Amino acid sequence: MEKALRVSHLTLGVCYYPEHWDESLWADDFRRMREMSLEVIRIGExxxxxxxxxxxxxxxxxxxxxxxxxxxxxxxxxxxxxxxxPPVWLTQKYPEALNANRQGVVYQHGMRAHCNHTAPIFRELSARIASRMAEHYYKHPALWGWQIDNELNCEVNVFYADSDHAAFRVWLQEKYETLNRLNAAWGAVFWNQTYSDWSQVYLSRPTPADSPNPHQALDEKRFISDSTISYAKLQADAIRAHDTTHFITTNGLFGHLDSHHLTDETLDFISYDAYPLFSEASLESSPEPMRDRRWGWNLSAVRGISRRFCIMEQQSGPGGWVNRLELPSPKPGQVRLWTYQSIAHGADMVLFFRWRTATMGTEIYWHGINDYHNQANRRCAEVARIGQELLRLADVAGSAYQADVAILRDYDNEWDGELDTWHGPYERQSASAWYAALQRRHVPVDSLTLRPGIRRREMSRYRVLIYPHPTILTDETARMLKEYANAGGRIIFGCRTGYKDIHGQCPMRPFPGAVADLCGVTVEDFTRIGKYQTEPSLDWDGVNAQFGELKSGPFNDILRLENPEASVIASYAADAGYYAGKPALTRNPWGDGVAYYYGGVFTEPVANALAEHLGLNSPLADRLTLPRDIEAAIRAQPDGETFVFLLNYADTPRTIQAHSEMVDLISGETVLGEVVMEPYGVLALR
Structure with a gap:
């Protein structure tokens, strides 16, 4: 059964903390919420x-x-x-429940998420509080659903308490069964790390040069994910022992957590916390930064788990922490824009964070809809406007985002790329480049996570798959990709593909490993572009004139054609020095499909040029002409009824051209010809 939120209409709500406020405020707060068309509150976490x-x-x-x-x-x-x-009485009586850092220093009480997920007493008490709450509230008429914990693995996503080391040994024994297999998987013969007794095995600990065994570090992240999922399932099982009627979810996508497995094992759907203003604090260096529009890539990842989901926390004010205000106030219209961004990408329920800004504690600078003074403000008016508008968009609920292009990702490469900075940053750069290029071409794109058990039909719904730098690429994954291409799919790889196995070791086989035959090439040489070198240009017939000079990125694979049917699309230009003229981008037919291999790291111009080569144009091109800074998102019902969301991320008006008559569900007006969208404006077209 599909893991998705099921509601009858687009629903708005808000996070509320009654324990922060005098009880005399509650009734007025709830009255005003209903006046804003808010229907749901989240409490208690x-x-x-x-x-x-x-x-x-x-x-x-x-x-x-x-x-x-x-x-x-x-x-x-x-x-x-x-x-x-967890309360002070718990951590004082049971200090073994506290988490520790890699140096073994135990965290103390005073913030949140200060405990570990493996201490038996903490698991016992967590299951008990979940059970007692479910037993008490499962029949309450106001109850609509449950949230497990809050932002699992957010504050910290590594755990080094004594109980974690012990649980890691058990996890490894179940995974490898024998020390010989563990030693082989970890390459323990290198630098004399061979283990002769399970008691010698720990999670990674401080070493000279702070350089842990990379294969151990990869398994460590897998273990952390599994132990966090086990902790969430403990609570979900405790709730379901009393309550099988109401949904169970949790919020956020955070590090060292396989959120797909988490959802499959414990949840009815995933929820997410959307804070687009984090873009203001990012280090994005593009000459044309995506800023808050890039948040759609995060939403694509959520949608890859639950096609229709909940936003449990939607940013509604400026942000800061403890002693600093870091993020600016949303400009008039931005809270509305971000709400529709979430809806356009698949959210059927959105809860704003929070009702009123906290007057004390760590989040006094993390603002909500209402300010400290509790008087009417423009954010209140904006939320009320959204609430009224969504009454006209009831038919959108249950529809799903439509895309026939997907960027592939997987947990092993993301986790391995944290330690291995040879490929991790390239993955993030290339995914961002492709997302930006497709967004500005108004081509909807999904995030598709490759994982054990993925069905071929999940891949076959896409006509193009982009897998930028799958360093770890198993024979099983290669088989699925070959089946996809054989059936007519087109797949794109980037440099550093396929040179590690499932343990993070480098097999003695030509790059790109398990997909060398699919790509029709091998890598005869490679180089990182040094600090005092310049990224070489590409020679691409007919493309340089259209897109200007294209740079190949900070790492270059130098390719050799191995299949006589493979062809060179672009070569390294004369400024590449010793590998000038060598293939940089190749095309290889495979069955009814084709595989492309790019020897560089993708930039937005290169991704844009390749998208042009592939004919990846907007599915709305015959109906709409749109500026680059307008996002177009499509949601459709199973019966084919289609909704088009247009989002203006610019702080100035933008003009669109509608070539056929459509109706804007928000205003009820017919849209045809030239239409001016206000700054941060939104259209929802049927």
């Missing part, structure tokens, strides 16, 4: 000591009053298990 003020003594009176009052105001409730902030 940081309130363990209210539910269980001391070990074994449970009190529900406080949140009973909240739930009862919410129901009175026709608000539905998503109730969070409060395990992201």
């Amino acid at each position: 940081f309130a363990w000591s209210i539910f269980e003020p001391e070990e074994g003594r449970f009190e529900f009176g406080f949140f009973d009053r909240v739930m009862d009052l919410a129901h009175k105001h026709s608000l539905r409730v998503i109730l969070g298990t409060p395990t992201a902030t």
